[in-house]
Amino acid sequence: MASAAEQLASNINFASFAKAKELQQRIFFTLAVLVAYRLGTYIPVPGIDPVQYAALFDSQAGGVIGVFNIFSGGAVERMAIFALNVMPYISASIIMQLMAATVPSLEKLKKEGGEQGRQQINQYSRYLTVLLAAVQGGAIAMSMMTPGVNGQTVALNPGIFFLVSTTLTFVGGTMLLMWMGEQITSRGVGNGISLIIFTGIVAVVPGLIFSLFEQGRQGQVSGGALLGIVALMLATFAFVVFIERSQRRLLVQYPKRQQGQRMVGGDTSFLPLKLNTAGVIPAIFATSLLLLPTTVANMWATTGPDWLQMIAAQLGRGQPLFIILYGxxxxxxxxxxxxxxxxxxxVAENLRKYGGFLPGIRPGKRTAEYLDYVLTRLTMIGAIYLAIVVLIPELLTAGAAGAVTFALGGTSILIIVSVAMDTVTQIQSHLLAHQYEGLIKKQKLRGRNR
Incomplete structure (x- = not known):
C-alpha cells in the first residue's frame, strides 16, 4: 500500500498548482528577480571604449574568459555591472567554510551558536565578499587602464576616478546579486545563488547552439563532428540525470513497543544516500576559485610581465595544469x-533516539562508522563522476567546435541539470505542503461538524 506522501505526490497536477497561491507568488517573485538580473547584464560599466574592449575580449574569448562569460550570462562580453557575477560570494563562502572547519573559534561558533552562529558566519562571508570583489574589480579596472598592443586603453579616461568608480560598480553589482540570491532563497523557490548562475547559462545557450549549427552550415565544422557534438551533449545530459537520481537505500527497522493497550512500531523505512551528495556545488566552487584568478591573469597577459604571461598560458583552456587543478x-x-x-x-544519534537501527549494525558508534564507510565509497564514485563530466570538454580536440562543446558541456550541463532538478523538487515540496494543509483543514472541519 502506498504511503500518504506517495499518494499526495501522485495527486499533484495543474489543478493543485492553481490552488497553491503561495507557491504561485514564490514563482512569480523568483521570475521577477531573475528578469531584473538579466536586465543588469546589459547595463555597461561607464567610461569604457566598447571598440577597444571588444577587441580585447575577442582575443581572449576562446579561453577561460569565454567560459566565465557563459556563467555570467554574457555580462563579461558586454563588461556589464554584473560582470563579476556571484563568484566573489561563492569564493568567500568557500573560504569561510574551510575556516569554520579549521579555526577553533569559528568551529565553536558554528557548532554551538545555533541559528545565531550561522548568521554570524554568513555575515563574515558578506564582509569577505566585499573585499574579494574589490580586489578582483580593482584588478580588472587597472587592466583596462593599461595600454594594449596598439597603445590604446579600454578606459576612455584612465585615472584614479575611473579606478575607484569602476571598482565600486563591480562591488555594488556583486552585492546586489548576492542580495537577489538570498531573496530568492527566502521568498522564492529556493537555491537563489544557483538559480542566478543557472539563468546566466541558459540565457546564452540558444546563441551557442545557433552558432554551432551556423558553423556546420558554413562548412567550418563537418557534419560528422556536428553529429558527434550533439550526441555527446545528449549523452552527457542523460548520464548526469541518471547519476543525480541514483542513491543507495539503507534499510532502517523500528522495533515494536507497547503504547497503552496497543503494540506500535515494527515498521521499516529506508535511509537514502545519494551517489552525489554534494550536487553541483563542487563544480561551482572549483570554477569560482579557478576562473577568477585566471580571468585577471588573462586580462593582463598581453601587456603584463613574462611570468604573468606564462601563468596565463599554463592556466589556459586545455592546458595540463588547468586540467589537473580543475579535476x-x-x-x-x-x-x-x-x-x-x-x-x-x-544521523546515527537521531536513529537511536527514535528507536531505529540498521539490520546487523549496533546503534550508536557502530552505526556512525558504517554510515561513514558507505558514504565515503559513494562520495568517491560521485567525485570521479563529477571530474569526468567537467573534464570531458577539456580532453577533446581544440578548435571552434571544441570551444562550443566546452561551453555547452561539462560544468554547464551539470549546473543546468542539477539546478533544474533541485528547483522541481522544491516546487513539489511546496505543493505537498499545500495539500497536507488542505487535508488538515478538512479533518478539523469534520471534527467540528461532529
Whole structure:
C-alpha cells in the first residue's frame, strides 16, 4: 500500500498548482528577480571604449574568459555591472567554510551558536565578499587602464576616478546579486545563488547552439563532428540525470513497543544516500576559485610581465595544469561539501533516539562508522563522476567546435541539470505542503461538524 506522501505526490497536477497561491507568488517573485538580473547584464560599466574592449575580449574569448562569460550570462562580453557575477560570494563562502572547519573559534561558533552562529558566519562571508570583489574589480579596472598592443586603453579616461568608480560598480553589482540570491532563497523557490548562475547559462545557450549549427552550415565544422557534438551533449545530459537520481537505500527497522493497550512500531523505512551528495556545488566552487584568478591573469597577459604571461598560458583552456587543478579541486570539494551536509554521527544519534537501527549494525558508534564507510565509497564514485563530466570538454580536440562543446558541456550541463532538478523538487515540496494543509483543514472541519 502506498504511503500518504506517495499518494499526495501522485495527486499533484495543474489543478493543485492553481490552488497553491503561495507557491504561485514564490514563482512569480523568483521570475521577477531573475528578469531584473538579466536586465543588469546589459547595463555597461561607464567610461569604457566598447571598440577597444571588444577587441580585447575577442582575443581572449576562446579561453577561460569565454567560459566565465557563459556563467555570467554574457555580462563579461558586454563588461556589464554584473560582470563579476556571484563568484566573489561563492569564493568567500568557500573560504569561510574551510575556516569554520579549521579555526577553533569559528568551529565553536558554528557548532554551538545555533541559528545565531550561522548568521554570524554568513555575515563574515558578506564582509569577505566585499573585499574579494574589490580586489578582483580593482584588478580588472587597472587592466583596462593599461595600454594594449596598439597603445590604446579600454578606459576612455584612465585615472584614479575611473579606478575607484569602476571598482565600486563591480562591488555594488556583486552585492546586489548576492542580495537577489538570498531573496530568492527566502521568498522564492529556493537555491537563489544557483538559480542566478543557472539563468546566466541558459540565457546564452540558444546563441551557442545557433552558432554551432551556423558553423556546420558554413562548412567550418563537418557534419560528422556536428553529429558527434550533439550526441555527446545528449549523452552527457542523460548520464548526469541518471547519476543525480541514483542513491543507495539503507534499510532502517523500528522495533515494536507497547503504547497503552496497543503494540506500535515494527515498521521499516529506508535511509537514502545519494551517489552525489554534494550536487553541483563542487563544480561551482572549483570554477569560482579557478576562473577568477585566471580571468585577471588573462586580462593582463598581453601587456603584463613574462611570468604573468606564462601563468596565463599554463592556466589556459586545455592546458595540463588547468586540467589537473580543475579535476583535483572538483574531487576535493566533493568530499569537503559532503562532510558538511551529512554528519554520520548526528544521523546515527537521531536513529537511536527514535528507536531505529540498521539490520546487523549496533546503534550508536557502530552505526556512525558504517554510515561513514558507505558514504565515503559513494562520495568517491560521485567525485570521479563529477571530474569526468567537467573534464570531458577539456580532453577533446581544440578548435571552434571544441570551444562550443566546452561551453555547452561539462560544468554547464551539470549546473543546468542539477539546478533544474533541485528547483522541481522544491516546487513539489511546496505543493505537498499545500495539500497536507488542505487535508488538515478538512479533518478539523469534520471534527467540528461532529
Amino acid at each position: 583535483a579541486m572538483v574531487m576535493f570539494f566533493a568530499f569537503f561539501y559532503t562532510s558538511i551536509v551529512f554528519n554520520p554521527e548526528e
